Amino acid sequence: MKNYTVIPIEAAEKLHLNDLYVFTALCLTAHDDNTTDVTYEQLADFTGKSLGYIKDHFAKRLKNSGLCTIEEFVRNGNRRKRYILPHITEQFRIIHREVLEDNRLSSEEKGFMIALYCIGFNNSFNMGLSATEAIKRLGISRTAYYKHLKSLQVKGYIGFAGDYPQNPQFENYPDSLMLTCDWLGHQNYKEWLHRQEPFEHDTPKMLFILYRNCSNKPLYNYKTKCA
Known part of the structure; x- marks a missing residue:
């Protein structure tokens, strides 16, 4: 995982507060080529959200947001997803990985802080x-x-x-x-x-x-x- 990531400011208006926080975590797992194949289980572990929320709610809303391209592939007989994030050169905000380690705030409060910063x-x-x-x-x-x-x-x-x-x-x-x-x-x-x-x-x-x-x-x- 990276020490910091960039997220497009439009994410604050396209995602719910909890989703914005999870999307930030997803971006933190991206490689230098702006892709990540982070699993639902890993996102749940990183963010403290339930697997059901990640799979049944966040994933669907992220797909509809248009903030990234999602491709399916098979690895070792298991179906996986690859997230392709856009290369952002303007209108973005920088968020550090400490957002995941901050235990004083709820996920919704973290999303709120990120959203305020974005706008x-x-x-x-x-x-x-x-x-x-x-x-x-x-x-x-x-x-x-x-x-x-x-x-x-x-x-x-x-x-x-x-x-x-x-x-x-x-x-x-x-x-x-x-x-x-x-x-x-x-x-x-x-x-x-x-x-x-x-x-x-x-x-x-x-x-x-x-x-x-x-x-x-x-x-x-x-x-x-x-x-």
């Missing part, structure tokens, strides 16, 4: 969307959206920008939310923040998104390639 503006960690728009893009209920936000705040995976003076949006958007999660992104929060202004060495590693009180004008260029 944020590229290379800025700034979502720039209202809660209403985020809910619409993710295709989840308002109740589920706020339930996950509350849980992740309590667990320390989301915080307020106003609580971190080093954040460039500290004064402009103090009620905006930051993703304080180590397994998201190709750079950590310190590295990103270092380009903005000086910071203390003990600044926690985190990423941030703008969650509310957003203006209509994007704060960052959303056309960059990756985050």
Whole structure:
């Protein structure tokens, strides 16, 4: 398994939260040629989901999503599946394998974190969307959206920008939310923040998104390639 993988940002709008988490695990098993023949049993073991869920629900929805090509083949008399992932050069997010090892979050919460990261503006960690728009893009209920936000705040995976003076949006958007999660992104929060202004060495590693009180004008260029 790789140390990190890339997933297309469109996956956040095409897959349910649990499915998005399992799809991330599947991508982590891909080889250099972007193919993987990971089994249902292996995916169940990696993600902690039941074999029935992987086989009867995730597999069918993944096939309908168009996020990868699925081919059948026979090995040692057993029918297998090969997943061919597209070669992504833009509009993607990087997720580290620690997502599988994080025992503090449920699979749905992990999918929610990945989904929020996907719909944020590229290379800025700034979502720039209202809660209403985020809910619409993710295709989840308002109740589920706020339930996950509350849980992740309590667990320390989301915080307020106003609580971190080093954040460039500290004064402009103090009620905006930051993703304080180590397994998201190709750079950590310190590295990103270092380009903005000086910071203390003990600044926690985190990423941030703008969650509310957003203006209509994007704060960052959303056309960059990756985050």
